[in-house]
Amino acid sequence: MSGPLTGIKVIEIGTLIAAPFAARMMAEFGADVVKIEAPGEGDPIRKWRKLHEGTSLWWYLQSRNKKSISVNLKAAEGVELVKRLAEGADVLIENLKPGALEKLGLGWDVLHALNPKLTMVRISGYGQTGPYKDRPGFGAIGEAMGGIRYTTGEPNGAPARAGVSLGDSLASLHAVMGALMSVLRVKTGQGNGQVVDVSLVESVFNLMESLVPEYDLLGHVRERSGGALPGIAPSNTYPTKDGGYVVIAGNSDPIFKRLMRAIGRGGLADDPALASNDGRVAQVVMLDAIIAEWTSSHTIAYVLGVLKEAGVPAGRIYSVADIVADPHYQARGMLLDAELPGGQAVKMPGIVPTLSETPGEVRWQGPALGEHTSSVLAELGYGEQDIARMRAEGVVQ
Template sequence: MSGPLEGIRVIEIGTLIAAPFAARMLAEFGAEVIKIEAPVDGDPIRKWRKLHEGTSLWWYLQSRNKKSISINLKSPQGIAIIKRLASKADVLIENLKPGALEKLGLGWDVLHALNPKLTMVRISGYGQTGPYKDRPGFGAIGEAMGGIRYTTGEPDGAPARVGVSLGDSLASLHAVMGALMSVLRVKTGQGLGQVVDVSLVESVFNLMESLVPEYDLLGHVRERSGGALPGIAPSNTYPTRDGAYVVIAGNSNPIFKRLMLAIGRADLAEDPNFAHNDGRVRQVALLDAAIAGWTSAQPIESVLATLEQAGVPAGRIYSVADIVADPHYQARDMILSAELPGGVKVKMPGIVPKLSETPGQVNWQGPALGAHTSEVLAELGLGDSEIQRLRDEGVIQ
């Protein structure tokens, strides 16, 4: 492994989305990530969504660059192995229910005593404290209680969800930030390891902009607005003649003028009532109707070409087919070619962000269950006979 996180060892005790996605990002930039999986079935994501020859394609992506070791955490010997791993690790990431690791004898007090420099990243529905901490929490619940579901959807419809696991992924991003801040503190000698407490609900809530002060000071409750951006105008989704949709953001003062001139509405461009955002918001329906009237009269490519020439931010709404075929995605190495077991080639997403000197890389796809168990245990100093004994006793797979 190489990259800016080379030399950082991460232990992942997590399943499905939040903790594994966070660990994946660290692995893509050079961290050695050792993923702990239960024997027999492993991480449930191995069977989630679309499968190829019995294994989830999501698994191959979510666990790339990770080492899989299969350990029975119901065994005292298995717990002893986790302690030995944690004693040599920089970060442990988990997304079990609060208190679960403590019941296993792997709580913060225990691990911090073993390794004072260890950072423990704990992802849960509601956080490690508070009256809701023991409630089960999934990303969908985080989206609901974090405020984003209430504001998503058509004004006259039910709250909608985004088509991906947004709450989990937002928690993953916060987990990575917290882990890196804590590791930096340790590596620069400013202090010891600490707990990074990440809540799914709070990770979503952190994105909700001025929602709270608008409510507290003005009594305003932000409602669902379809494809529009409330309080910022014009910014919406508009239909085109060929059945496609285009998102147009003409919401800064100079961009608004350029947009109006591009659609042949010089009268609106020069109207002093629309010189600033607050004036445009007051008559957003008029502006949206003018823009939609223009976009719906021509095909999407013509709309995009005109707006690009005018310097107006605009983009068609992409399906996955559009993404894979797009030359910009390809030029940015955002569509990579991967090889699955048996030599099957498949396209996978590239790595974000792009670092100029130490870019992330993909070294292998999600491994078979327990593929690295012997290797990792041997690095801990266990001999072949001891590893075989643990295997025979069902401690490892």
């Protein structure tokens, strides 16, 4: 493995989504990730969503390239084992409730004293400080309180959610960014490690564009708008003759002109009142109706063909079946052929982003619980007898 993070050692003490997804991304680009799981069932995500022969397909994706060790953190020797790992690590990523690591004797003060260069990434619902810090928080709550749920859905309907764990995944992305910024500071000699405090709520809030100044200065509360993009026109989802939908983004000035001419409305293309976005926003209802009238008279294939020729951004809404069949996804390496335990072939998502010189790589799918316990402990200097004793005493599995 020669990824850009080769040589970076990461400890993951997390379950389900936010911390594990962050560690997975680092593992895909070469980091040596050791995932610590509780004895027994391990990470609950092993049983989430769709299962294949008793194990979640999501698990195989979420934990690829990671080493799994099963450690009882309620045992004093298990805590000492983690400290020993931390002494040689660059990053520790966790998503436990604030204060949980401190109760185990693995708080920031303890680990920083053992390894001043360690970066601790802490993902929680509301952050490590503030009046809400002790509240339990899941990604769905982050989406609700971060502002995105309020703006998602049809104007007269209930707030809607995306069909994936958006809040958790946004926190993961912020966690990786924070971890890499901290590690870069250490590696370039600018200082020691630090705490990267990632909140699910704030990770969603960070995406909310000009929501706050619009409210503070103008008293404007952005509401749900269905498939439209408020304040940017025309950009919406439009029906087609064959029962499908197409997303059209004709919202830059030159693209708008091309769109209008492509649908036979050259007069609107040359209308000075529609020459800039603010003028189009004022007449967005009229523009959306005109575009929808045109798309409703044609098939998706025809609409996309015309708009491609005109240089107007447009696309139909893909299901997973569309994604898997799409030649562009295939050409970009976004669909990888993998093999599960027992030899079952399966497609998995590719690695994002694409790096030209040091691309990411999948070395193995999510491991069995504790699969790497012996090898990792041996690397830390534990002998065979010590490992056998710890197994017998329930310190490791």
